[in-house]
Amino acid sequence: MVEKRIPMQVKDAVDLVMSHAGSLETESVALEDSYGRILAQPLTATTDVPPFNRSPYDGYAIRSADTAGASGTSRIPFNVIDHIGAGEVSRKTLNAFEAIRIMTGAQLPAGADAVAMFEQTVENGQSFTLRKPFNKLENVSLQGEDVAHGEEVIESGNLINPGTIALLATFGYSQPQVAKLPTVGILSTGTELLSVGDALVPGKIRNSNGPMIMAQLKRMGIPCKMYGMSIDNLDESFEAVQKAAQETDCLITTGGVSVGDFDFLPAIYERMGAKVLFNKVAMRPGSVTTVAVADGRFLFGLSGNPSACFTGFELFVRPALLKMMGAEKPFLPHTTAFLSEDFEKANPFTRFIRAVYDGETVRPAGFNKSNAVSSIARGNALIVLPGGTRGFVKGDRVDVLLLGVEEGAAKWMV
Numbered sequence: 001m002v003e004k005r006i007p008m009q010v011k012d013a014v015d016l017v018m019s020h021a022g023s024l025e026t027e028s029v030a031l032e033d034s035y036g037r038i039l040a041q042p043l044t045a046t047t048d049v050p051p052f053n054r055s056p057y058d059g060y061a062i063r064s065a066d067t068a069g070a071s072g073t074s075r076i077p078f079n080v081i082d083h084i085g086a087g088e089v090s091r092k093t094l095n096a097f098e099a100i101r102i103m104t105g106a107q108l109p110a111g112a113d114a115v116a117m118f119e120q121t122v123e124n125g126q127s128f129t130l131r132k133p134f135n136k137l138e139n140v141s142l143q144g145e146d147v148a149h150g151e152e153v154i155e156s157g158n159l160i161n162p163g164t165i166a167l168l169a170t171f172g173y174s175q176p177q178v179a180k181l182p183t184v185g186i187l188s189t190g191t192e193l194l195s196v197g198d199a200l201v202p203g204k205i206r207n208s209n210g211p212m213i214m215a216q217l218k219r220m221g222i223p224c225k226m227y228g229m230s231i232d233n234l235d236e237s238f239e240a241v242q243k244a245a246q247e248t249d250c251l252i253t254t255g256g257v258s259v260g261d262f263d264f265l266p267a268i269y270e271r272m273g274a275k276v277l278f279n280k281v282a283m284r285p286g287s288v289t290t291v292a293v294a295d296g297r298f299l300f301g302l303s304g305n306p307s308a309c310f311t312g313f314e315l316f317v318r319p320a321l322l323k324m325m326g327a328e329k330p331f332l333p334h335t336t337a338f339l340s341e342d343f344e345k346a347n348p349f350t351r352f353i354r355a356v357y358d359g360e361t362v363r364p365a366g367f368n369k370s371n372a373v374s375s376i377a378r379g380n381a382l383i384v385l386p387g388g389t390r391g392f393v394k395g396d397r398v399d400v401l402l403l404g405v406e407e408g409a410a411k412w413m414v
Ligand SMILES: Nc1nc2c(c(=O)[nH]1)N[C@H]1C(S)=C(S)[C@@H](COP(=O)(O)OP(=O)(O)OC[C@H]3O[C@@H](n4cnc5c(N)ncnc54)[C@H](O)[C@@H]3O)O[C@H]1N2
Pocket: 188, 189, 190, 192, 193, 205, 206, 207, 208, 209, 210, 254, 255, 256, 257, 258, 259, 260, 263, 285, 286, 287, 288, 302, 303, 304, 305, 306, 308, 370, 371
């Protein structure tokens, strides 16, 4: 008699996985290696930015008071007493009707409180004239206008993006504290599996899930241990899973989680004494996605069907790993868009459709069954159609999860 599994709602399954994701330790890494890692300390400003009043233009530092009454018919002349570029500091102090030739980024000299751009002057040797009055602090980049000393600019738990790198560098964080990366293993199960370099023989297919998941991890900046492929034999698979699980924080297997005669993952979890969080989710594809925990480690039993495997990773593995790394935004970013073609199938379970999203509209990315490979490659998003709904038509507004986006979301599909 086939085992009867009770499907869990996707949201509940996601919550359950997240509640089992513990925290990894932190480590410090060289700034140049920190891109894509999760910041594990608050990024606090160690100085004002800019650290001094400076010129935003190439021009002349002046005293605004000297420009009072300037006009096209009554130009005011200035005497140039010094010349500085960025990185240089003038030792001079401006007196009445004096100016210092100053380049973009240079510190404003003593006495100066405004900058006239070259384009606003008529130059004549060591002097120039102005035809308009300047306000106090006109054309001045003020100390601290970007960031104030002591401000918490970025909170712990944010992904280090190129801008974060610039901030870390600005404030002298040469060895930022980041979350350690989880040790993740991938094991593909299936007697039918061949390696990528093998020639096809009757009944066999090449293992595409293993390399795909490796790339999904890579996209998150997480390396993995490849445990290769195991044939559908209970003892052999058990040994392979057990060994891999002991060596990793998180083991991802593909295939063998359904109710077939050679689907051994359920028996393996039992033999390992693993706690199965769920083995059926009210979603398509990926309804057989199984998640278990053993000795505080995750065992993700993703379906063998490529689209189900891909979806199971994005919905469950990705946020769990990010939570382990202390990420504040572990979920796929969510938006809505208008369907640009009909989708007539009914949706007894929540349906995740590999899709092409163009910023306004969204459409399925071609052949979309659970065993599809092509639509994974063609899509950049997942359309989410709630369970219990009928078909959708062109123009309907639908939920969309974005794939491959650097910045995640704090909440699951709000
Ligand atoms: N009687 C039932 N049969 C099935 C059910 C069910 O509820 N009752 N569920 C179906 C659903 S839904 C799915 S999805 C699949 C899930 O199967 P498994 O996760 O057990 O995976 P396998 O049986 O090992 O393989 C399924 C399919 O995927 C191919 N595969 C496997 N590994 C790879 C790989 N690494 N690279 C590429 N393709 C792979 C495999 O050859 C099969 O075609 O079960 C349904 N059946």
